[in-house]
Amino acid sequence: MDPRPFHPRLEDLPRILPIFPLPGVLLLPDGKLPLNVFEPRYLALVQDALAWGRVFGMIQPQKTPVEGEEAGPVFDTGCAGRITAFSETDDGRLLVTLTGVCRFKVVEEVESNRGYRRVAADWEPFRHDLEPAPDISVDRRRLMAALKKFSKMHSLDINWKAIDAASDLALTVSLSMACPFEPPEKQALLECREAEQRAATLITLLEMAVAEYKGGPRSVRQ
Incomplete structure (x- = not known):
């Protein structure tokens, strides 16, 4: 049985993709983003996506906008997700779970629609994201040592039992998305070609953050 029966195929992905630019927010294939x-x-955007395949892209602006300003140019690489759950609130919000599907390259930005931005997307460089990912081998000793220090630095509430039970691949995805790294660091994790490279980059970023710690947390976007 297909473990991802609703996962889109390459030919199902739209050429023109709505995007949601957010600094410091990372979506990865098979990750879940609330x-x-x-x-x-x-x-x-969400209402239109629900009518047109449930897919839209998460991407970071190249510079974090000042509050009240529009986001400027975005990075060249983002990740599309599929709406796998949503609910409406009485005060007019939508609570969405977006499950990562496939990364994309921005070919060009096209005319906006109903106020939200759209890009022409090239999926080909990341078509392997659509295949079930094989598990990977992570140096858990190094990862856990760095993560424990990093979590203490930032007062992170971590479910250590869940971490112990997670596969190396799932752990790499969830920590890459959840850890409060700076936007360029998040982008570096996104652009890693393979999961093994992402795991190594994740450990390096954690160890660098711990080494740079000087008695108070770095300025990070939570």
Whole structure:
């Protein structure tokens, strides 16, 4: 039985992709990202996505916008997700779970629709994201040593039993998405070619953050 019966095929993915630019937010293939959607343009994006295949892209702006300003140019690489759960709230918000499907390259930005931005997407460089990922081997000793120090630095509430039970691949995906790294570091994790490379990069970022710690947390986006 297919473990991902609703997963789209390459030919199912749209050429013109709605995007949701958010700094410091990372979506990876097979990762699950909760979103609290309240801006009118992004409510429109989600409503349109629900009607057109449930797919839209998460991508980071190249520079974090000042509050109240529009996000500027985005990075060249993002990750599309499929809406796998959503609920409406009485105050007009949508609570969405977006499951990562496939990364994409931005060919160009095209005309916006109903206030939200759209890009022409090239899926070909990441078509392997659509295949079930084989598990990987992670140096758990190094990872756990760095993660314990990093979590203490940032007062992170971590379910250590769940971490012990997770596969190396699932752990790499969830920690890469959840750890409060800076946007360029999140982008580096996204752009790793394979999961093994991402796991090594994750450990390096954790160890670098611990080594740079000087008695107080770095300025990070939570």
